[in-house]
Amino acid sequence: MTVLIDSDVPPCELCKVDGGELIVKTDKLRVVLVDDANYPGFCRVIWNSHAKEMTDLAVEDRSALMQAVCKTEQAIRDVMAPQKINLASLGNMVPHLHWHVIPRYTDDLHFPDPVWASQKKPATEAVVLSERRALLPALRAALVSYFY
16 A cells, blocks of 8 residues: 655655656656766656555555566666666655666776765766767667556
C-alpha cells in the first residue's frame, strides 16, 4: 500500500517537480534524465505517489518499480556502454522513493567511489564528456522504447 503524505505537510520536492528531464511517465512512476555535466546518462526512476521506503509499497508496486530500474539500467548499458552501473536509493535528503541509475567509467571524477564521495581525480577530459553527451538523444529514444 502506498503511504500518502499528510495533507497538513507541504509536499516534498519530488511531489512538486519531475526531478529532471522527463523521459518516461506512467501512472505509477517516471524516469528522468539528470542534468549532471560530469555524469551524462545519469537517470532517476521516481515513484509518483509520495512514499519513503520500498516497503511502503505493495509487493506488485515494488516489482513494477524494480522492473523500471532494470529497464533504465539496460537502456543506459546499451547506449552509453559504461564500465559499471551504480544503483542507489538513498532518500536521505529527499525522502521520496526514487532510484539513481548512474553510468560509471574508470575515468570519472569519483571512480571507484560513489559519485557523492570526495573527488578522486581530475575531471574527465572534455572531449570524452562531449562524446558521452552526444549519446543522450539515443538514450532518450532507448528509454522510451523500453517502456512503451
